[in-house]
Amino acid sequence: MNTVPRQIAVRLVEILQTLVMSEMPVNFFGFDGVDAHDYPMHSRAAQQLAIDMIYRCLKCDLITFVPGDWLQEQGFSSIESFVEELARVDQYKKFSSDSPGRKKHNLDMGIWLEPQICCTKKGEALIAEHFPSNIGLQKEDALANFNNEVSTIFLECGVPWDAGVLIPIKY
Numbered sequence: 786m787n788t789v790p791r792q793i794a795v796r797l798v799e800i801l802q803t804l805v806m807s808e809m810p811v812n813f814f815g816f817d818g819v820d821a822h823d824y825p826m827h828s829r830a831a832q833q834l835a836i837d838m839i840y841r842c843l844k845c846d847l848i849t850f851v852p853g854d855w856l857q858e859q860g861f862s863s864i865e866s867f868v869e870e871l872a873r874v875d876q877y878k879k880f881s882s883d884s885p886g887r888k889k890h891n892l893d894m895g896i897w898l899e900p901q902i903c904c905t906k907k908g909e910a911l912i913a914e915h916f917p918s919n920i921g922l923q924k925e926d927a928l929a930n931f932n933n934e935v936s937t938i939f940l941e942c943g944v945p946w947d948a949g950v951l952i953p954i955k956y
Contacts, residue, residue, distance in 0.1 A: 786947075787945070787946050788932045788936040791928070798916060798931060801904055810899070814835055814838060832954065836954065840865075844864060844943070846942075847911065847935075848904055849902065849903065851903050871896055871897065874890075874894060
């Protein structure tokens with residue numbers, strides 16, 4: 786089984802630790818610059834990674850929407866339909882103040898900014914098991930154990946790390 790690359794696992798732990806304490810907008814789930822070569826800041830590759838990791842964590846019940854019925858209330862039929870909508874919006878696209886597409890893009894960005902997410906009990910338990918309050922990310926054995934477990938969870942839920950792109954960008 787292939788495990789998540791170390792830098793990405795570190796960022797995933799940081800994201801989940803924050804989501805244990807507080808709900809955040811979906812765009813908090815970012816991986817910009819975790820690997821300057823493969824995922825440079827504000828790149829298509831970094832956004833693809835974010836989309837796929839959001840999808841993995843939702844499918845594996847590590848994160849959820851707040852409120853819990855947000856997905857259905859917004860008319861999404863599934864996690865996939867929500868993530869496919871994320872994949873249609875370039876969250877890094879820049880417009881000048883007078884560009885004709887700016888207003889539409891600002892409205893489209895709501896898909897990245899409006900939904901709030903937090904850790905589920907399963908996500909909280911995963912973090913608590915490997916990173917109790919007195920152990921930081923510098924403990925390589927804790928990170929390695931977390932990485933093995935989260936990679937196994939992804940595999941068991943049908944969204945393994947080595948599956949390649951799960952929900953392709955559509956912009």
